[in-house]
Amino acid sequence: MTPTLRTARLLLEPYRPEDEDAFVALFQDRRVSRWMGDGRPAPEAEDRALFGRVFSKVYARRLFDVRAVREDGRYVGHAEIKPAEAVGGHEIVYALVPEAWGRGLGTEPAVAVVGHGFGALGLNEVHATVTAANGASLALLTRLGFAHSRDIEEDDGTVTRCLTLVRGDRQRRAGEGGRGRSTSRRINCP
Numbered sequence: 001m002t003p004t005l006r007t008a009r010l011l012l013e014p015y016r017p018e019d020e021d022a023f024v025a026l027f028q029d030r031r032v033s034r035w036m037g038d039g040r041p042a043p044e045a046e047d048r049a050l051f052g053r054v055f056s057k058v059y060a061r062r063l064f065d066v067r068a069v070r071e072d073g074r075y076v077g078h079a080e081i082k083p084a085e086a087v088g089g090h091e092i093v094y095a096l097v098p099e100a101w102g103r104g105l106g107t108e109p110a111v112a113v114v115g116h117g118f119g120a121l122g123l124n125e126v127h128a129t130v131t132a133a134n135g136a137s138l139a140l141l142t143r144l145g146f147a148h149s150r151d152i153e154e155d156d157g158t159v160t161r162c163l164t165l166v167r168g169d170r171q172r173r174a175g176e177g178g179r180g181r182s183t184s185r186r187i188n189c190p
Contacts, residue, residue, distance in 0.1 A: 002065045005116060007108035012067040012079055015054050019068050022075035023051045031098045035134045038156065065116065069096065069109050076100040079109040081117050087127035087162065090117055106140050114144065118167050125166045132159040145169050 005012040015023065024047045026032055033041040041047070058066055064082035068075055077096035084091040094109045117123040128146055130137045138161065146163035153159055 001062075002059065002067060003116070003120065005067070005112040007112050009071055010076070010105065010108045010112075011070045011073075012109055012112055013070065014059065015051070015066065015068045017055070019075060020048065020051050023068070023078065024048055026075075026078060026095060026097055029098060032095050035131055035137065036095070039131070039158070065113075067109075067113075069094075071100065071105065076105065077109060079113050081113045081121070081126070084127070087129065089125055089127050090121065090123055091127045091129065092117070101136075106136070107143070110140060110144060114165060123167070125164055128163045128165075130161050130163070132161050141165075 002014045004014070024044060027036070027047045027050075028041045028044055030041060033039065042050075054066055058064060064080060066080040066082070067078070069077035069079050075097075077094065077100060079092070079094040081090050081092050083089070092110060092113050094106065094113065096106055096109075100106075114126050117126045128137075128141050130141070132138075132151065141163055144165065146165045147169065149162045149164050151159050151161055
């Protein structure tokens with residue numbers, strides 16, 4: 001079972017069936033979906049089917065950890081860490097509702113999920129992918145110590161940045177005064 005994680009302000013817990021509408025609204029919001037996949041929301045029916053697969057496949061088969069993010073009991077986002085062939089390891093994915101942006105909340109689920117990866121999952125590195133235009137996610141991941149590993153030019157001409165955080169790198173970089181570049185979503189970061 002996906003364990004619940006707590007941060008200073010947030011609770012990251014397994015989804016509940018009653019979260020479906022909030023999940024779909026998050027991924028249907030163009031301000032959010034512009035940073036994911038091809039930059040357009042999927043049809044609503046596909047997002048509803050995806051939510052159903054969280055229960056019928058992801059949780060049922062214990063494939064990976066995916067969580068609802070809550071602030072004071074209210075749904076504010078999504079966070080996961082999953083094996084991804086494209087990155088050659090485990091990738092973090094996170095998204096917050098736009099009403100939660102600009103308050104430093106994005107750092108909390110990212111740190112919690114990375115910590116879970118290094119701790120409970122025993123990983124030595126965690127990856128993230130982000131479209132190069134998503135400066136907010138790039139800056140957040142950089143602050144966490146993720147280092148830019150490469151760029152991928154997508155079929156539509158956009159660039160996806162691949163970043164990696166190796167266990168212990170954040171502390172080492174902080175001691176050296178250096179910062180890596182960061183991201184969160186999609187492609188191959190070997």
